[in-house]
Amino acid sequence: MAEALVQLENVDKSFHKKKEELNVLRNINLEITQGETVAVLGKSGCGKSTLLNMIGGFHFPTNGRVLFDGEAVSGPSRRAIMLFQHYALLPWKSVLANVELALEPEGLSASERRSRAEYYLDLVGLGKSLQQFPSELSGGMQQRVAIARALAIRPEMILMDEPFAALDTFTRYYLQDELLKIQEREATNIVLVTHDIDEAVYLADRVFIMDAAPGRIRRTVPIELPKPRDRSHRDFQYYRKLILDEFNFSREEESIEYNI
Numbered sequence: 001m002a003e004a005l006v007q008l009e010n011v012d013k014s015f016h017k018k019k020e021e022l023n024v025l026r027n028i029n030l031e032i033t034q035g036e037t038v039a040v041l042g043k044s045g046c047g048k049s050t051l052l053n054m055i056g057g058f059h060f061p062t063n064g065r066v067l068f069d070g071e072a073v074s075g076p077s078r079r080a081i082m083l084f085q086h087y088a089l090l091p092w093k094s095v096l097a098n099v100e101l102a103l104e105p106e107g108l109s110a111s112e113r114r115s116r117a118e119y120y121l122d123l124v125g126l127g128k129s130l131q132q133f134p135s136e137l138s139g140g141m142q143q144r145v146a147i148a149r150a151l152a153i154r155p156e157m158i159l160m161d162e163p164f165a166a167l168d169t170f171t172r173y174y175l176q177d178e179l180l181k182i183q184e185r186e187a188t189n190i191v192l193v194t195h196d197i198d199e200a201v202y203l204a205d206r207v208f209i210m211d212a213a214p215g216r217i218r219r220t221v222p223i224e225l226p227k228p229r230d231r232s233h234r235d236f237q238y239y240r241k242l243i244l245d246e247f248n249f250s251r252e253e254e255s256i257e258y259n260i
């Protein structure tokens with residue numbers, strides 16, 4: 001079996017709110033293998049971002065361990081870069097300067113920095129927009145700048161927190177395709193947090209389906225379809241339905257709990 005790049009072992013996470021303890025995640029066990037794209041799928045509030053933030057080193061488990069490449073995660077690292085829904089670009093800097101800025105800690109010369117930034121902006125189709133400012137770009141283009149910025153660091157893993165949720169369907173589909181091509185070319189591991197079943201089935205090798213309150217992994221579904229996938233194919237529909245049924249089932253369980 002291929003090596004695990006990320007391991008979560010018996011992870012619980014609680015937050016303290018005033019005097020109350022909020023159990024956000026309970027007993028999470030998962031492994032992400034080198035080369036995999038995984039999706040973490042669940043309803044809003046079930047703890048997806050918290051889970052991702054623990055892999056990224058922004059939060060730490062209350063119990064259990066989070067390992068990256070065999071070592072306990074002790075803080076953010078340039079080996080695993082976070083990509084947010086709201087791009088987080090500096091509005092007063094050009095597209096090119098936004099990416100160059102992210103490369104400053106890399107110890108490159110100014111010209112190396114520039115050529116690497118240009119390379120990745122070209123890769124996401126923004127080679128002609130280098131001197132534009134974020135406010136001059138559509139949401140889809142701004143997210144492409146953020147993707148180029150993450151890729152330019154050449155991380156082993158990109159942690160994506162609902163990266164396309166703010167975009168319209170067509171732009172979302174387009175960017176999902178772009179991401180597949182880039183992933184194939186750069187062989188970057190991706191952890192994609194989403195509440196969109198379609199997106200999970202389209203992009204992921206495995207889908208972790210989460211339950212809420214406290215967040216748990218309800219089921220892991222390997223998507224055994226070649227990429228690129230055809231959303232209209234019956235095999236695609238099969239996985240969509242399987243996952244949807246899983247959520248409906250969890251809703252029924254919730255209502256049973258209410259009725260008691």
Ligand SMILES: Nc1ncnc2c1ncn2[C@@H]1O[C@H](COP(=O)(O)OP(=O)(O)O)[C@@H](O)[C@H]1O
Pocket residue numbers: 015016017022024042043044045046047048049050051
């Ligand atoms: N820093 C924090 N302090 C207190 N509660 C938090 C914090 N971050 C998240 N939570 C709570 O944890 C739960 C899960 O949040 P989150 O991981 O953002 O869910 P999701 O990303 O699935 O929508 C929510 O109830 C949220 O209010």
Ligand SMILES: [Mg+2]
Pocket residue numbers: 045048049050161
């Ligand atoms: Mg979230």
